[in-house]
Amino acid sequence: xxxxxxxxxxxxxxxxxxxxxxxxxxxxxxxxxxxxxxxxxxxxxxxxxxxxxxxxxxxxxxxxxxxxxxxxxxxxxxxxxxxxxxxxxxxxxxxxxxxxxxxxxxxxxxxxxxxxxxxxxxxxxxxxxxxxxxxxxxxxxxxxxxxxxxxxxxxxxxxxxxxxxxxxxxxxxxxxxxxxxxxxxxxxxxxxxxxxxxxxxxxxxxxxxxxxxxxxxxxxxxxxxxxxxxxxxxxxxxxxxxxxxxxxxxxxxxxxxxxxxxxxxxxxxxxxxxxxxxxxxxxxxxxxxxxxxxxxxxxxxxxxxxxxxxxxxxxxxxxxxxxxxxxxxxxxxxxxxxxxxxxxxxxxxxxxxxxxxx
Numbered sequence: 001x002x003x004x005x006x007x008x009x010x011x012x013x014x015x016x017x018x019x020x021x022x023x024x025x026x027x028x029x030x031x032x033x034x035x036x037x038x039x040x041x042x043x044x045x046x047x048x049x050x051x052x053x054x055x056x057x058x059x060x061x062x063x064x065x066x067x068x069x070x071x072x073x074x075x076x077x078x079x080x081x082x083x084x085x086x087x088x089x090x091x092x093x094x095x096x097x098x099x100x101x102x103x104x105x106x107x108x109x110x111x112x113x114x115x116x117x118x119x120x121x122x123x124x125x126x127x128x129x130x131x132x133x134x135x136x137x138x139x140x141x142x143x144x145x146x147x148x149x150x151x152x153x154x155x156x157x158x159x160x161x162x163x164x165x166x167x168x169x170x171x172x173x174x175x176x177x178x179x180x181x182x183x184x185x186x187x188x189x190x191x192x193x194x195x196x197x198x199x200x201x202x203x204x205x206x207x208x209x210x211x212x213x214x215x216x217x218x219x220x221x222x223x224x225x226x227x228x229x230x231x232x233x234x235x236x237x238x239x240x241x242x243x244x245x246x247x248x249x250x251x252x253x254x255x256x257x258x259x260x261x262x263x264x265x266x267x268x269x270x271x272x273x274x275x276x277x278x279x280x281x282x283x284x285x286x287x288x289x290x291x292x293x294x295x296x297x298x299x300x301x302x303x304x305x306x307x308x309x310x311x312x313x314x315x316x317x318x319x320x321x322x323x324x325x326x327x328x329x330x331x332x333x334x335x336x337x338x339x340x341x342x343x344x345x346x347x348x349x350x351x352x353x354x355x356x357x358x
Contacts, residue, residue, distance in 0.1 A: 039223070040308045041087045042355040047098075049212055050078040052316040055348025060207075061113060062343050070113025073204060075349050077105035077122075082356065083213075093220070095213065100129040100142070100205065108204055118193060122147045123201040129157070131209070138163040138179035146194070146201045153198050155182075167198050208349075211317075215351060218272060218296060219312055221255050222264050231256035236277040236290075241333025243278075247289065251276030270296040278327070285328070289337065292322035292344075300352065313352035319345040 051057070051074065059072040083098035104125040110117040129142030139157050146153040151170055157179070158164045165182045166174035175195075177185075179202075185191045186199035225232040231254040238250045251274070258269040274290040281287050295318040302311030326341030 038307065039303060040306065041085065041093060042308060042310070042357065043087070044082055044084050044356045045312075045353045046080065046082050046356055047212060047354075048078050048080050048350075048352045049075055049208060050350045050352075051075040052318070052348040052350045055316055055318050056346070057109075058208075058319065058345070058347040058349055059112060060343060060345050063340050064115045067114025069110070069115045069117055071117075071200075071204075072109045072112040072347070073208065073349075074107040074109070076107065079104040079106060079208060083353075095133045097133055098131050098209075098213075100125055100131070100139075100209065102126060102128055106204065106208070108201065110200060118197050118200055119148065121197055121201070123204060126154075127156075129205075130159075144201065144205070146197045148197075151194055153194050155198050155201070167195065169194050211349075212351060215294075215296070215314070215317060216353075218255055218270065219301075222257070222270065222299065223301075226255070226257045226264050236274075237280040239278060239335055240280065241329065241335060243276075244289075244327060244335050244337045247278075247337075248276040251278055251289075253277050253290075264299070266299055266301045268299045270299065272296060274322070286341075287327045287329075287335075289325040289327050290322065291325075293320045294318065294322060295320060308355060308357075310355035310357075311353065313350075315350055316348055317351055318348040321346055 057072040057074045059070055062069040062071065080101045081099045081104065082101070084096045086094045086096055088094075102125055106123050107120065108123060109120040111119055123144055123146055125142065125144045127141075127143035129144065130140045131137070132140055140163065141157050141159045143154065143156045146155065154166075154168045154171075154174075156166045156174075158166070163179040165177045165179055167177065167182065168174040182199050183202055184199070185195045186203065188196070191199075221232050233252055233254040236251045236253060239247075243249050254273050254275075256271045256273070257264050258271060261268070264270075271293055273293040277290040279288045279290075295316070296314045297318065298315035300311055300313040300315065301309070304310050322345045324343050324345070325337045327335050327337055329335050
């Protein structure tokens with residue numbers, strides 16, 4: 001089970017030699033229809049992930065024995081945090097670190113598919129979780145709880161070169177683990193259900209945060225590339241041998257502005273589509289193939305009188321059956337898709353960033 005759910009941590013994050021979001025992002029100049037003035041990027045932004053006004057919960061469908069396992073995430077309660085960024089002399093942006101703040105929460109239903117798994121539970125952050133960059137990587141510190149009507153699991157992360165975690169049930173004696181050991185509990189049929197829920201919660205938080213910071217790559221495309229070319233298209237990695245049947249040797253990713261008007265601006269809709277988009281990870285025996293699209297609706301861009309970007313986001317991010325397939329090379333230079341290694345993502349969330357000033 002765990003090997004499938006681990007796919008969540010690489011969706012759109014860029015698991016090959018090139019990060020597709022970085023390629024699409026262009027030069028980060030950021031004119032964005034404000035009369036040609038350079039937009040000033042602030043050093044810190046608050047972010048919020050919440051339920052979209054019309055879309056359903058974000059759901060990941062994972063193949064299993066006897067059907068599909070569904071894991072749905074309800075953002076009725078929101079995830080909140082701050083992100084610190086560096087902006088160089090050319091207005092190029094790099095993320096330094098970020099937090100997931102206390103009182104952030106999400107409801108997880110791991111029984112929303114054909115196969116029951118670990119039931120429904122809430123994940124609540126009770127002490128700010130601190131993250132470095134780039135992703136994916138374990139948090140540096142923080143505390144979260146996994147709550148059902150009958151139990152409360154406390155998960156505390158301690159800083160260090162290798163993150164150490166203590167998990168405890170209902171205030172009982174803590175069990176000390178490395179972060180990887182915690183995540184591996186999800187695949188351990190002999191682990192207790194409360195331990196596996198703690199592991200699933202870790203995967204869920206990591207998955208959502210990767211989506212948040214990957215979606216932000218499109219802001220730069222909207223403000224730069226789509227001013228002159230629509231759609232903005234990039235080639236994905238080329239297969240180093242024979243691709244799977246009916247799969248292009250070189251697929252593509254495209255970001256399309258859906259209008260109206262002459263310049264992309266607040267209120268507009270966009271679509272990020274993937275066609276046989278393959279990510280080659282030379283250091284791994286498993287690579288990733290993406291097909292499907294993400295709708296980015298009702299773009300938000302708020303620039304104040306000093307040309308500072310003080311607000312950005314999308315009122316609705318919708319995953320349109322985005323399919324993530326694992327490819328294997330066997331024999332050498334011949335690639336196939338593992339039929340048990342395909343997951344799909346549906347549903348939506350709302351994403352907002354607000355500039356923080358002193």
